[in-house]
Amino acid sequence: MKQTKHPYQTRIDPLWIIFGSLGIVIVPFFIWASYARIDQISHARGQVIAAAKTQEIQSAIDGVVEKIFVREGDHVKKDDHLIVLEKSQAQAAYEDSKAKVAALKAALGRLKAEVYEKPLVFDDSLKEYPEFVENQKALFQRRQRALNDDITALNESLALAKEELSLNLPLLKSGDIGATEIIRLKRQIADLKGKISNTRNKYFQDSQAEMTKAEEELSTKKQELVNRTITLERTTISSPMNAVVKNILVTTQGARVRPGDVIMELVPSGDELIIEAKISPSDISFVKRDQPAAVKLDAYDYSIYGIFHGTVKYISPDALVEQSQEGEKYYFRVLITMKQIELLAKNDRTIELTPGMTAQVDIITGNRSVLTYLSKPIIKTFSEALHER
Numbered sequence: 001m002k003q004t005k006h007p008y009q010t011r012i013d014p015l016w017i018i019f020g021s022l023g024i025v026i027v028p029f030f031i032w033a034s035y036a037r038i039d040q041i042s043h044a045r046g047q048v049i050a051a052a053k054t055q056e057i058q059s060a061i062d063g064v065v066e067k068i069f070v071r072e073g074d075h076v077k078k079d080d081h082l083i084v085l086e087k088s089q090a091q092a093a094y095e096d097s098k099a100k101v102a103a104l105k106a107a108l109g110r111l112k113a114e115v116y117e118k119p120l121v122f123d124d125s126l127k128e129y130p131e132f133v134e135n136q137k138a139l140f141q142r143r144q145r146a147l148n149d150d151i152t153a154l155n156e157s158l159a160l161a162k163e164e165l166s167l168n169l170p171l172l173k174s175g176d177i178g179a180t181e182i183i184r185l186k187r188q189i190a191d192l193k194g195k196i197s198n199t200r201n202k203y204f205q206d207s208q209a210e211m212t213k214a215e216e217e218l219s220t221k222k223q224e225l226v227n228r229t230i231t232l233e234r235t236t237i238s239s240p241m242n243a244v245v246k247n248i249l250v251t252t253q254g255a256r257v258r259p260g261d262v263i264m265e266l267v268p269s270g271d272e273l274i275i276e277a278k279i280s281p282s283d284i285s286f287v288k289r290d291q292p293a294a295v296k297l298d299a300y301d302y303s304i305y306g307i308f309h310g311t312v313k314y315i316s317p318d319a320l321v322e323q324s325q326e327g328e329k330y331y332f333r334v335l336i337t338m339k340q341i342e343l344l345a346k347n348d349r350t351i352e353l354t355p356g357m358t359a360q361v362d363i364i365t366g367n368r369s370v371l372t373y374l375s376k377p378i379i380k381t382f383s384e385a386l387h388e389r
Contacts, residue, residue, distance in 0.1 A: 040286070040364070040365050041362045041363065041364055041365065042279060042280075042283040042286055042287055042362070042363045042365050043360070043361070043362055044277040044278055044279050044280070044283075044334070044361045044363070045277070045278060045358065045359075045360065045361070046275040046276060046277035046278070046295070046336070046358070046359045046360070046361040047275070047276050047356065047357065047358055047359070048273055048274070048275060048276075048297075048353050048354065048355055048356060048357040048358075048359065049273070049274060049275075049276045049355055050267055050268045050269070050273060050274075050355050051268075051273065051274055052241075052268040054246060054265050054266065054267055054268075055240065055241065055243065055265065055266045055267075055268065056262045056265055057082060057237060057239075057240075057262070057263050057264045057265070057266060058259075058260055058261060058262050058263065059085070059234075059237065059257040059258065059259060059260070059261050059263055060234045060259060061085070061090075061231055061234045061235070061259060062256075062257070062258050062259060063085030063086060063087075063235060063256070063257055064085060064086040064254060064255070064256050064257075065083060065084075065085060065086075065250060065252065065253050065254060065255045065256075065257065066084045066085055066086045066087070066253065067083070067084045067253065068082075068083050068248070068250075068251070068253065069081050069082055069083065069084075070082055070245045070248070070264075071245065071248070072245050072246065072247065072248055073244065073245060074244070074245045075242075075243075075244055075245075075269065076239040076242070076243055076244075076245060076266070077239065077242050078239060078240065078241050078242055079238050079239065080238060080239045081236055081237070081238055082237050082238060082239055082245075082263070082264065083236075083237045083250070083263055083264075084235060084236050084237070085234075085235040085236075085237070085257070086235070087232060087235040087236075090228070090231050090232040090235050091232060093228045093231070093232075094225070094228045094229060094231075094232045097221060097224050097225040097228045098225055099129070100221045100224075100225075101218065101221045101222055101225050102125065102126055102128070102129040102132055103129075103132050104214050104217055104218040104221060105122070105123045105125065105126060105218065106122060106123075106126055106129065106132035106133055106135070106136045107136060107210075107214050108211060108214050108215065108218065109121060109122040109123065109126075109133075109136060110136040110137075110139060110140045111207050111210055111211035111214060112211065113140060114140065114143065114203070114204070114207040115204060115207045115208050115211055120136075120137060120140060122136075143203075147199070147200075147203050150199050151196055151199060151200070154192055154195050154196045154199065155196065157192050158189060158192040158193060158196070161185060161188045161189045161192055162189055164185055165182070165185040165186065165189065168181060168182060168185060169182065237263065239266060240266075241266070241268050242268070242269050243266035243267055243268050243269050244266065244267045244269050244354070244355070245264060245265075245266060246264075246265040246266060246267045246355075247264060247265040248263070248264040249262055249263060249264055249265075250263045250264070267355045273338065273353045273355065274313070274335050274336060274337050274338065275293075275295055275310060275335070275336040275337075275338065275359055275361060276333065276334070276335055276336075277293075277333075277334045277335075277336060277361040277363070278331035278332070278333065278334075279315075279331060279332045279333075279334050279363075280331065280332075281319055281330055281331070281332065283365075284315070284319075284332045286365035287312065287315060287332075287334060287363055287365060288312065288315075288365070289312055289313065289314070289315060290311055290312060290313075291311070291312045291363055291364060291365060292309065292310070292311060292312075292363075292364045293309070293310045293311065293312060293336045293361055293362065293363045293364065294307045294308075294309060294310075294361075294362040294364070295307065295308040295309070295310050295336065295338065295359050295360070295361055295362075296308075296359060296360040296361075296362075297351075297353075297357060297358075297359045298357065298358045298359060298360070299357050299358075300351065305351070308338055308351075309338075310336040310337055310338045310361075311336065311337055312334060312335075312336055312363060313335050313336065313337050314333075314334065314335035315332060315333075315334050316332050316333035316334070319331065319332055320332070320333055334363070336361065336363075338353070
């Protein structure tokens with residue numbers, strides 16, 4: 001049967017179909033690529049460090065290790081004991097100084113009572129040394145009795161001399177005795193009065209001199225006691241902060257340590273923990289302060305716990321160098337602070353950061369369009385190709 005052709009039927013070229021299809025796909029793609037933005041990221045490895053530096057614990061005195069209370073990795077609180085040094089000598093020296101100070105205080109209590117003629121009053125700290133107080137009380141009483149006995153004897157002699165004078169005065173008038181005898185008796189009375197006064201004055205002067213000497217000696221002994229107290233306290237080495245024991249350098253009981261020797265290292269805990277990242281010199285020109293950073297802690301799977309956010313807070317002003325298997329490697333030190341609220345709870349679990357944890361750090365240095373990103377290799381190739389050497 002013979003086919004008839006429709007007079008208006010036209011044949012469409014397949015190439016137009018292909019180009020049309022590509023246009024439908026490519027044109028919207030280019031429009032999207034012109035407006036869609038992607039982040040520019042500088043990648044680096046990082047490590048959790050304490051904002052405060054590692055604390056070296058040193059011995060302040062010469063001593064022998066008696067006991068070690070901690071092991072590496074232990075968490076310690078402020079004032080927890082770390083190490084105790086043998087303290088028998090320091091304790092004996094302290095007790096000796098303390099006793100000498102107490103003895104001088106007791107003596108001063110007696111001397112002040114003698115000088116100022118007041119009742120005996122002793123320092124409350126002497127309750128630990130009742131024997132010193134009793135000795136000074138007994139000495140005070142003996143000295144008072146001796147003084148009173150001397151004064152009493154002199155007063156009795158004075159009374160007799162006065163009585164003798166009164167008996168001889170009538171005889172002088174009658175001419176039975178001469179004036180010389182009366183003068184002698186009056187001189188004797190004056191001498192006795194002088195002896196009474198001198199006895200009292202000597203008692204007070206001796207007490208005053210002894211008190212001055214005791215006060216000077218007490219000042220010296222108090223300073224000696226302070227020094228020996230410090231030495232005794234330093235036999236117990238305590239943690240100055242909440243921390244984690246990082247490295248114990250003296251591990252043997254009986255080991256001798258000298259002033260300035262490092263005994264162990266502590267890493268502060270409870271303070272702000274930050275990420276220390278090492279940025280390549282090729283990327284450092286893009287990294288600025290306050291740029292956001294995404295942190296993936298190796299200890300916490302980011303597919304489960306997600307990404308932690310931080311902010312660039314410090315960039316070293318110059319490149320640093322470290323030794324690696326490939327030789328010297330240059331880097332810039334960058335510090336990133338973490339958002340503390342994210343560390344409190346993540347998937348119903350508190351995130352515990354420990355100094356030394358490693359992490360992948362992605363610092364967002366900017367953004368650009370997808371079209372720019374895709375065209376960059378082409379532009380770079382043409383730019384390099386269109387140059388003649």
